[in-house]
Amino acid sequence: MNTDQAYELLTDAGVNEDISIQTVRRWLRERKIKYVGTVPQNSGYILNDTDQALNMLKDAGVSDRIGIQIVRRWLREGKIQNVGNGRSEYLPNETLSKVYLNNDTDQDKIMGQLKVKINAQEEHIKGMEQLHKTSIDTLIQQRDNLNKEIVNLEYENSDLQKETKKLLKENIELRNQLLKLTEELSKGRKIDPEMIHSTPPPNTNDYRQKLGLSKTSSQKEILAGYKKLIKVTHPDHGGNATAFHYIKTDYDQFRNSIKG
Structure with missing residues (x-):
């Protein structure tokens, strides 16, 4: 050397x-x-x-x-x-050869044990990844269902708002006609038959008509309809105070008519 x-x-x-x-x-x-x-x-x-x-x-x-x-x-x-x-x-x-052989045997044994542990860890990781993916898929499905429900509620709320405006307009027209009749009577004038004819007579189906219900609707259904409109038009829920006032008045009148 x-x-x-x-x-x-x-x-x-x-x-x-x-x-x-x-x-x-x-x-x-x-x-x-x-x-x-x-x-x-x-x-x-x-x-x-x-x-x-x-x-x-x-x-x-x-x-x-x-x-x-x-x-x-x-x-x-x-x-x-x-x-x-x-x-x-x-x-x-x-002899060194014996030491060398024994050491290699030990190393092979350790390598085998390490490979087993690595395979076990890989299987555990695969299981965790699958569980994570399943959880994500479930959350995505729940989110999509909630979004659909929100859209449906928005449509329903929009329909209720339209119905509320329609009822409010009809109620205002009826009250204006009633004020005209009251004014004519207070002045001692004759009531125009056309004016009387244009004022719809009170009947038991009037509340059903205002709520868009069928003539065969029960009193329970009428109450439910009024409660729904009151909830939508309530000022605390972002509704119109005037519409709420008129609907609440009609609701109270209907309840009193039931009690009477």
């Missing part, structure tokens, strides 16, 4: 640059290595066996545990030609 190879191996083993240079110089003085250029490069091997590699690393200050790991790697990479007899002080009564 020459100086360049020794320096390269030491730095590859994690020995810092200064210590690597000092160690290479010492080995050169001790004739453990040759000066660069004096050793023929016949093969890719740098070290003769694992024992030599272990001794070299220990001499450079590398710990036993790290040294064994580095030697195993160098053996795999083809930097060491042979496996030593394992009688060095690093591995008493145990």
